[in-house]
């Protein structure tokens with residue numbers, strides 16, 4: 471599990487997270503991804519990159535480029551053939567910062583929330599914000615409401631976005647340069663303690 475004083479980066483991908491020319495927070499963090507852990511229990515995850523392994527924005531953007539490559543590899547395999555570039559492909563356009571301390575302050579009662587280092591092929595910096603149902607009693611509706619509340623909280627914790635166009639996306643530069651990464655009206659939650 472990452473320490474509370476660490477920072478993670480959330481990568482923005484075009485066009486998946488773009489709406490009317492911007493990346494709004496609700497697209498940057500749309501929902502958790504559902505997976506099963508080694509014991510077969512449901513775990514909800516959101517992918518981020520570990521700041522401790524990404525010393526500057528150049529390193530963050532290099533990581534972001536690799537996440538787009540990995541996403542396109544996955545899509546290519548799913549389609550069973552090459553993707554149409556600029557239509558079916560995903561492209562990295564920048565990242566947001568999130569403080570692990572902010573994530574740890576998200577209100578949760580029915581779930582345990584943490585950030586875990588989870589290296590993947592060609593993505594050794596990969597981490598999961600992971601949410602796991604705990605043993606506290608709650609209804610399905612209460613759990614669903616808490617999950618939504620945590621997502622909203624995470625969106626409000628995004629800050630200091632930095633836009634970027636990869637060299638590998640030079641042919642799409644005009645389109646990608648128009649996109650702005652936005653943050654919500656709310657300031658990131660204040661850190662205490």
Ligand SMILES: [Zn+2]
Pocket residue numbers: 534535536538562636637638639
């Ligand atoms: Zn790239």
